Amino acid sequence: MKTHKKLRYERLIFVIVSILLLGFGISKIIAKPDPYKELKEVSEENKKAGEMINQFDEENEQQIRLFHYPQFESKEMNAKINEYVKALPKENGIALLDYESDELNQRYLSVVFHYQLMDAEKNVIKEEKQCISYDTEAKRDIKVTDVFRRDYYDMLREQFKKQANTTVKSLADITVTPHENTVKLYYKNAAIQLKYSDYQKYIKLAGKGENKKPLAIKRKLKIDPKKPMIALTFDDGPSVYTDEVMKVFEAHNATASFFMLGQNIQYYPDTVKHMVENGFEICNHSWDHKSIASDDQKFIRKEVFDTQDALYKLTGYEASYVRPPYGAWNETTEQVLEQNGLHVALWNVDSEDWRNRDKQITLSRAKEGTFDGAIILFHDLYPTTLEAVKELVPYLQNKGYQLVTISELFQYKGEKTGL
Numbered sequence: 001m002k003t004h005k006k007l008r009y010e011r012l013i014f015v016i017v018s019i020l021l022l023g024f025g026i027s028k029i030i031a032k033p034d035p036y037k038e039l040k041e042v043s044e045e046n047k048k049a050g051e052m053i054n055q056f057d058e059e060n061e062q063q064i065r066l067f068h069y070p071q072f073e074s075k076e077m078n079a080k081i082n083e084y085v086k087a088l089p090k091e092n093g094i095a096l097l098d099y100e101s102d103e104l105n106q107r108y109l110s111v112v113f114h115y116q117l118m119d120a121e122k123n124v125i126k127e128e129k130q131c132i133s134y135d136t137e138a139k140r141d142i143k144v145t146d147v148f149r150r151d152y153y154d155m156l157r158e159q160f161k162k163q164a165n166t167t168v169k170s171l172a173d174i175t176v177t178p179h180e181n182t183v184k185l186y187y188k189n190a191a192i193q194l195k196y197s198d199y200q201k202y203i204k205l206a207g208k209g210e211n212k213k214p215l216a217i218k219r220k221l222k223i224d225p226k227k228p229m230i231a232l233t234f235d236d237g238p239s240v241y242t243d244e245v246m247k248v249f250e251a252h253n254a255t256a257s258f259f260m261l262g263q264n265i266q267y268y269p270d271t272v273k274h275m276v277e278n279g280f281e282i283c284n285h286s287w288d289h290k291s292i293a294s295d296d297q298k299f300i301r302k303e304v305f306d307t308q309d310a311l312y313k314l315t316g317y318e319a320s321y322v323r324p325p326y327g328a329w330n331e332t333t334e335q336v337l338e339q340n341g342l343h344v345a346l347w348n349v350d351s352e353d354w355r356n357r358d359k360q361i362t363l364s365r366a367k368e369g370t371f372d373g374a375i376i377l378f379h380d381l382y383p384t385t386l387e388a389v390k391e392l393v394p395y396l397q398n399k400g401y402q403l404v405t406i407s408e409l410f411q412y413k414g415e416k417t418g419l
């Protein structure tokens with residue numbers, strides 16, 4: 001009997017303890033729900049690229065930090081994102097970081113951060129938008145001039161006024177993210193959106209639907225910024241020799257830039273397409289080699305923009321650099337170019353191949369002028385130039401030079417090197 005009683009007693013204790021434990025557990029759940037649950041579960045919408053990282057710091061009750069941000073395959077993009085996240089101030093309140101992300105043409109990455117600081121009642125007391133967009137091929141930030149063709153200044157100002165009631169004081173402070181059918185722009189905390197179908201005239205970089213995608217770039221060379229580099233440049237083409245010139249560079253894992261005349265582009269469409277697809281740089285040398293050192297803005301625009309249009313129609317890309325015929329330009333030229341995101345690119349070594357028409361002279365002039373940051377001028381119009389290039393390319397590489405495009409040279413050596 002005694003044993004039985006003890007058993008019953010033990011069972012009773014077990015039941016009581018169980019009830020207590022259960023009750024404690026339930027009361028804990030009821031009494032302490034996660035106060036930040038909603039803020040932790042951000043929407044998946046508009047997170048079209050990258051892997052989401054969730055970082056919650058709730059230790060210090062004065063400073064709750066609930067951060068969501070993406071990481072990509074691109075190390076450079078991640079470094080930019082991490083730098084932004086790390087630099088966010090530690091402020092009293094609930095700090096929530098959310099974002100939108102996208103990737104276009106497997107090349108252009110964009111993230112728009114939305115940072116909100118809230119008080120204990122979750123009233124927003126501070127808000128900030130930050131846009132980071134990065135071109136993974138050119139390895140630099142995406143600029144407004146990468147996305148828009150020309151004459152977009154007034155249109156952007158007008159749209160910021162209309163869509164966001166914001167007066168844009170400096171176009172340089174506008175940031176941009178390109179998407180499949182739209183372009184989004186940010187200025188301070190204001191944001192606007194332009195549909196490609198409505199602003200086709202202005203936009204060069206957007207998905208534009210399947211058939212209108214710019215040509216895919218199949219060949220991309222790696223550059224070591226620490227090693228010396230040279231840009232070989234060819235003016236006045238394309239011509240019957242241009243394909244052969246490109247073959248030399250392709251055989252040696254090198255590249256070059258072609259400053260083309262608009263009037264020649266129409267005769268060599270496949271050559272120009274090949275150029276773009278194989279990582280050569282397309283550049284602008286006016287329509288028909290008239291001097292653009294003129295005070296007639298309309299004339300300059302026609303000479304330069306007709307060539308831009310010809311390149312764009314063929315490839316989906318435009319030139320970033322203009323080499324004025326005869327190296328001649330003035331303030332008006334510069335004004336027209338700068339206003340439309342174009343830059344003058346001259347040379348610092350002249351092979352004088354057009355004058356000597358001699359392989360050996362062309363070759364020795366180029367060799368003599370060689371230095372780290374050199375921009376050598378040739379014309380892809382002569383068989384003698386082609387023969388000189390066949391020897392020059394391996395010669396320069398054996399000397400340790402990388403042969404890069406003019407944009408790459410400017411990126412690593414500064415724009416002054418060509419002027």
Ligand SMILES: [Zn+2]
Binds near residue numbers: 236285289325326
């Ligand atoms: Zn020329």
